Amino acid sequence: MSYQEGMAEEKTDIELVELSLLDQENFIYLIKRYEHRLSAYIARLTKASAEDIEDILQDVFIKVYQNLNDFDKDLKFSSWIYRITHNQVISHYRKMQSRPEGSNIEIEDSVLENFASDIDPTSNMDKKLLRREIDRILDKLDRKYREVLVLKYFEEKDYNEMSDILKKPVGTIGTLLNRAKKLFQEQALKEKVKI
Amino acid sequence: MDKNKLAQEVIKKIKERSVKPKPRWQFLASNYSLWFAGVVAIVMGGVSISVIIYLIKDNDWQVYEQMDDNLFSFIFLTLPYLWLIFLVVFALAAHFNLKNTKKGYRLRLPTLLSAMILLSFVLGGAFYSIGIGKAIDMKFKDKYPVYYKLLSHRDTIWKKHSRGFLGGTIIQVNSENDFYLIDMEGNVWGIDASKAIVTNKNILGLKSRVRMIGKRYNEKLFQAKFIAPFDFPRKLMPNLPEKESIIMPEGMIKGRFERNPIFNAY
Numbered sequence: 001m002s003y004q005e006g007m008a009e010e011k012t013d014i015e016l017v018e019l020s021l022l023d024q025e026n027f028i029y030l031i032k033r034y035e036h037r038l039s040a041y042i043a044r045l046t047k048a049s050a051e052d053i054e055d056i057l058q059d060v061f062i063k064v065y066q067n068l069n070d071f072d073k074d075l076k077f078s079s080w081i082y083r084i085t086h087n088q089v090i091s092h093y094r095k096m097q098s099r100p101e102g103s104n105i106e107i108e109d110s111v112l113e114n115f116a117s118d119i120d121p122t123s124n125m126d127k128k129l130l131r132r133e134i135d136r137i138l139d140k141l142d143r144k145y146r147e148v149l150v151l152k153y154f155e156e157k158d159y160n161e162m163s164d165i166l167k168k169p170v171g172t173i174g175t176l177l178n179r180a181k182k183l184f185q186e187q188a189l190k191e192k193v194k195i
Numbered sequence: 196m197d198k199n200k201l202a203q204e205v206i207k208k209i210k211e212r213s214v215k216p217k218p219r220w221q222f223l224a225s226n227y228s229l230w231f232a233g234v235v236a237i238v239m240g241g242v243s244i245s246v247i248i249y250l251i252k253d254n255d256w257q258v259y260e261q262m263d264d265n266l267f268s269f270i271f272l273t274l275p276y277l278w279l280i281f282l283v284v285f286a287l288a289a290h291f292n293l294k295n296t297k298k299g300y301r302l303r304l305p306t307l308l309s310a311m312i313l314l315s316f317v318l319g320g321a322f323y324s325i326g327i328g329k330a331i332d333m334k335f336k337d338k339y340p341v342y343y344k345l346l347s348h349r350d351t352i353w354k355k356h357s358r359g360f361l362g363g364t365i366i367q368v369n370s371e372n373d374f375y376l377i378d379m380e381g382n383v384w385g386i387d388a389s390k391a392i393v394t395n396k397n398i399l400g401l402k403s404r405v406r407m408i409g410k411r412y413n414e415k416l417f418q419a420k421f422i423a424p425f426d427f428p429r430k431l432m433p434n435l436p437e438k439e440s441i442i443m444p445e446g447m448i449k450g451r452f453e454r455n456p457i458f459n460a461y
Binding site: 021024025027028031032035054057058061062065066067068069070072074163167168169170171172 | 199201202203204205206208209210212214215216217218219221222297298300301302303
């Protein structure tokens, strides 16, 4: 890691936004900070290939750079960049005239446990099998339900962040999440999967 | 994915396409214009409500008792649908604009709608109290024939002479109980108001527009039981005919007219 990279690591998101506005080369540090998280998020929302994910990500970062002056410091920068990513995924698939379908990325064990115990606290399923089943059931849910489950359990966002990302009131997020959990359980029952 | 590769690729594209961050004022202008459009829509909603209040208050509620219709069919016939549609359109426009402001998405639809409706009602009440509702209705009737046609069922009631409704302009006053009136189709009527309840005696002057409920004696003579002002645009009244061309009604009050044959209205 170079000295500059080391310095950039210590900067907050807002400081990096300000530095990027002064010199576009500084935008690299914001890209590096978020590219892994965002590519995982895109992968969880879609079944896009690695190339597609990279294309979407490039468009996301160009859009972020173009709109840096629109970033509202009352929001978390991460919420704002997730929102742009979410919108870009939707518009990418609208252009391709197909809907995003399910995830194709490995789910971390901690996330898996958290998700399974929240849906069914008695869950003791084998992790490998659980991972596959969660993936399959998520695939079958409507996009709006999949989105909230992904944001809550895989991106570990709180209600306010989810509200800022999806541009929906906090109350609506709560309702959506409850319905998503219920639908997930119903789908699991239908598929005779015990999570 | 190679971390440096993606970052370098993005920066390269930014440079190639000469992408620059859009200036802050553009975002501010777009946000303020949404607020402005939202506020304008709320004010217009208020204006619509003021006209609705005016039209409902001015809805000749005493008339329905004289008609065969029941209250619901009377309300159904006379509701100001056009302004109700305007109100819905402005409410939707206000909702769309405010929802799309920077933090508008945080407001829940019921909260936003109730706030907008409450605000529109407060504004509507205020506009009505200073006469904006009436002024707009009259202006629209004068300027836009289509508007008048849409609301004409309210005024056509006053053309139903056989059912005891008559509206028009007073063209000669012999006494407060005895005057001539020209109706919306240009017919001259002799009016016997001796048994009439008049909302305000001052309305029985020359060129006053009045509407009345009563009984038609024949094609030219009418006995009024109730007389009220008629807020009908002057422009839409038929032109007053030349006095020589007016055929005066004969019959019940013929003698009184003959005593005073000059048409004071001219």
